[in-house]
Amino acid sequence: MNQIEKQVLDLSERLRYIEDIFGNRENANIALLRSKLNDFKNNQSSLDSGQLKRQITSLMDLFHFLENKLEKDLTPMDKVRIVRHPQRICLKDILENVYDNYTEIGGKDEYSIDPSMIIARAYITRKVGKKVFRQPVMVIGQEKGHGEEFRNGGSVKPWGNAKALEYMKVAEIENIPIHTYIFTPGAFPIEDYPGAAQQIAKNIYAMAGLKVPVISVISEGGSGGAEAIGLADTRIMLSHGYYSVISPEGAAAIEGRLKNGGRATPQLVESCAKQLKITAKDNLEMGYIDRILDEPTLGARPEHFDFFKKLRQEIILATDEIVLSVRGVKLFRAIALRKLNNPNIYVRWTLSPKSRERLTWQRYQKFISMSRTYLIDGTPSWQKAFSAVNDYGWSVYSFLRYEFLGRHQRKITHLAEDVHGEVHALFGRIINKGSTIIQKIPGLTKEKKDSCQLTTLSSWESGLTWDEHCQYISPQANQDKTITCPNSATFGCLDLWGPDLFNDFAGVCSYCGHHFPMEYEWYLFNVFDARSIREFNPKIESGNPLKYDGLDIKLEQAKKNSGHKSACMTFEASIKGIRVVVAMLMARFRGGSVGVAEGEKFILAAETARRKHLPFFAYVHGTAGIRIQEGTSGVIQMPRCTLALRRYLEAGGLYIVLYDTNSYAGPVASFLGCSPYQFAVRSANIGFAGPGVIRETTGQDIKPHYHKAFMTLSRGHIQGIWDRREIRNNLHQAFMTMGGEFLYLR
């Protein structure tokens, strides 16, 4: 009897789970299961034990059969509900069942800097022949804790991501592989130091160059939070997981233009989930994950021990493969692994310095090639060929100029400097005395002109006045009315006449210095030298990789309104004679959102800057984040661009970012936020999520001016704030002071 009761309880539990998964969608199969189970429960008392046994067995068979049938009906939204279900497997289960032993680092339940991020040192024991090997790994991942409140649903705070980064670096020192498990609906959007966006940017940047194998397993991959630990050599996705740029609810709120906490209809959410192509199958087709790990019917739960066994094999195999792919001696083992699927081959997981280099290069190539299939490039083929030849020419030139000549020249210069220093230390006093005597000889006291260049940079240049450079007239200047400064109540600013404000005053309140937003054209005319701008790759076009409803029309409109093919314009220009490569994100084109085209243009610009040995300047007129209608193709631009930038920076480049108007989300949390030199115009708002999203997700109201540049500066996210009227001078000064001998200035 006890046994039967247990089985009934188990079946009721299974039914409740199915009901949860399918939400409010009624289904004939579910109704059947419910009625059969209820019948059995009602008749239970009237049956003898033989009948009971027979009926329960047939009921269990029915459950098994229908569960398999229901599995085929799962919509993307159902899968979202599966990964969010409290019964879903979580990282602790994996640590218990996949690894042979583990020690959690920096946390015990709620006593942790961030309980939603778990770090553990674990090992896997492998028996090969008679030998037993213990292979240590660093396990990092979000913990949902089966719905424990303090886990915050796996939504990691900035300091949780910082902790993850710290231990990734530890793993790098210890030369052990990293296994990351992604169980997050997204990062927790708060700006307190180190800042959601800026910390994710740091994580991605660090992972781009991590010299140990990284394997990641994705169950719930919510955009930025997933990317923070997701830049991996192999990405395995669980078959019932999702990996997306935004939660379906969030997408629906944007699509339905809902404000102030309005709720989207379930149908709209469902259709968004479908259109965003968030499932494992979709992501595999698009090439953003490497393989899918099949889960038991209706998703893995902690009691599915077979699944953990499979996961263990899979993760060992993935690590072996990555290690072998970069190791020198590998031939037979690689074949054996792949063809025979034989887990009993021992592969040491530590890497030699050379293999480590190969590993990062392999990772770079892997990510850079992603999403290229969706690229729409309208450049004629002769032009492409020409630019390829041109690029090659530049590579050869810069190799000769900077690598070959430069290195020897640098060596000689360094040697000369050292010798000079030594001589000076020895004979300094004598020389000093000598030189003062020499200086007294009339006709010889002539200071070198160059030597004072650096110190006089910030002063006004003679003959160059502000007016001469003003050629662009903002359309805002065409309105014949006065405009009130928003600070007038505080500072008593008088009204400003529109044409004055947007023309002569450059959109700056002449009383308090408040910056009104200006168009990006203003910067093109007033920051760069006259007629120095040469655009490249203008024909790379924003497309609609997911065939998202209505995006084509919106893109058409944006292209017509802005006169650009994408939200990113890349060009070469000069600032007071310094040649720079510039990538500009324009708010006028779909809010400056970043998709495949924008990411690719950014990467190409960074490559050009590297090839030509020029500084790279990202001017962010505005960006609303990743273009959500492009789904994962958009999200993947975060690691892609960061990898390209890391390559550029490691080659010795100088990368400066300047924010203007509103810059939020993905781009700030990756390829913009990773720059060591980020500046803002006073008009800037910078953050991870806008006020509406923060209110929606955290339930807290935020202070007015929360994202203003000065607040961002005081949180330590950016390095300085510039007055719009001084940008040209400030930029020039920045290039001169931050650029040096080893930067791409000379």
Place this chain on the structure above:
Amino acid sequence: MIDIVSLLDEIKNAPYKEITLSTPHSGHIEFVVRQAGVKVTGFTGEWNEKPGTLLAYLTREGNKKPIHAPEKGEVVMFHDINDHQFVQAGAPLLKIRHFLTKQEVIDIILKKALHLFNAPEKGKYYFVSAIDIKLKARGLGHVNIKQGDEVLIISRMKRETILTYEGPAGIIYTVYFNSNESVEAGVPLLGICPKNQVEKIKDVVNKIQMGWEEKE
């Protein structure tokens, strides 16, 4: 010397403050609130970030500016200005009657009667030993201080500085701080009042605390 009791009576007769809203500059006025008796609110929100009730628009040179109610209350009268009329700067528009709360009444009285000596910066405060001994010996309400007396020591970040008293001479009526607690900048430290007013002030404040009725 002010008479606190009669001051309180005065407030009791008219337990409100009347605010005359006038135009900040010239322009065409367009009323949103049109009749007397309308209840309005002032700034609200955790950081006073939400403006009060919209009362009117003032348009000058194509720039339409909203005029919001500065405080909670009731519109009691309109001045003789028509809708869409051109008005000069400083022209009175309407009157808002704001009923005083208990705290506001006490503040008014104390402001009139007491001289508050505020903390110039964040830190811990102590009396200088001369005053401390006197206070301990005689108690509050018996220690005289005058302009230029050394009265307090501020202690913060391992640095101690002596503060001199600035304000009218009187006796120390109240001490608002504890010497082992950190005090924020701008918070009152001492209340100073002329010697003969002490008892009356106590009385009046008590009365208000006990029996002031707040009106909406």
